[in-house]
Amino acid sequence: MTRTFDPADAQLQTQTLLEKIQSYTGPPISVMEVCGTHTVAVARMGLRPLLPQGVKLISGPGCPVCVTPVETFDKAIYLVEKGVILATYGDAMRVPGTRTTLADARANGGRVEPVYSALDAVKLAKANPDDQVVFLGLGFETTSPTAAHAIMVAGRENLENFSVLCAHKALLPAMEALVADPQMEIGAFLCPGHATMVIGSDVYKPFCEAHRLPCVVTGFEAQDVLLGLLWILRQAKEGRAEVENAYPRAVDAQGNVGAMKMLATVFRPADARFRGIGVLPGGGYELKEEFAHFDAETRFLAGVEVESREPAGCMCAEVLRGRIEPSQCPLFAKTCTAENPVGACMVSSEGACGAHYRYRGV
């Protein structure tokens, strides 16, 4: 039956899409939502218990703050103790390092500044010429070009007191690592809308073909997520494995070519440690030699050893790999709550534990 279509009627759209998803009759399938914002959308809708039998959604590693290892926070806290002004995104301030958090370091008189954008950190450096300002940059390809741009701006302005502690990650190597994990059975990927806005949906093609896994890019509204999932189920039912773009208002095949150029001007691929996953070859970015004087690692951290211990009992490692649901962690909603988070996955608003906790009654 054809219904009258009203693009503004979100409720009708979500309901109809859900009905279609619930009528799925194909083979059982586990779909990983890679992106933290998708995890939040799924939790907010209370979608998991509504899925048809055999269809499972697993939360993936796409929460930038969560995949940043303890080591990085220990280094940032070390720098604060040495007297630098550390600028970073608000979420990162509450993530536990081995002994403390950046927020606590700030409460104890350390200079830690939450910023909205990498350029705000450059502004801080300009406003404080007698201090060293270090920007802790984290996130996937959605934020790494913005850090690159900030470094280029600092270079043009000859700012000698600005540098970046780079914890930027690469999306595709992370997805490869999850597929290679013998304990995981991922049948398809719901790909992140905004990272793909930058890298372009074509990037998934070789991956999709090599592993024969449907990859559908989608946005963050309830309808977007449902549409993406519906397309994955259609592929599964028909035995197809293709890259499809359910988010054409933001994503195209090539991505943001200018942003990728900026990224490649300043950074090069490097091995990188992910919390819970370990060191992934080509899993992150480091500054190129020409920009070494903006690298906080070379400038302030050569030879420095940090403790780097995960909080006792925290199972973020298993959560980030999608091996367990947050509620299977013995600390979940007991000692670990959104108000008093034990691990990174509870701290971040996009973390799987945080999302499951906040919407656990839904």
Add this chain to the structure above:
Amino acid sequence: MCVAVPGKIVSIDEFDMAVVDFGGTTREVSLAMVEDPATGEYVIVHAGFALHKVNSEEALETIELMRQALDDSNF
């Protein structure tokens, strides 16, 4: 971190910085990563940077995809 709502460019200064309006709330946003931005256009913003210009064709394409999906039969 991902804000899905596109914002409207209200003004642009000579440093490629813009004031962008998200349904009444304005933000200062860098336009360094979009080509030929103009006031009145819609952009998707992430961590203080516009990363994509939404054109009306793309917006219509999304509506069309949704229409097709809703009209499709169940499994």
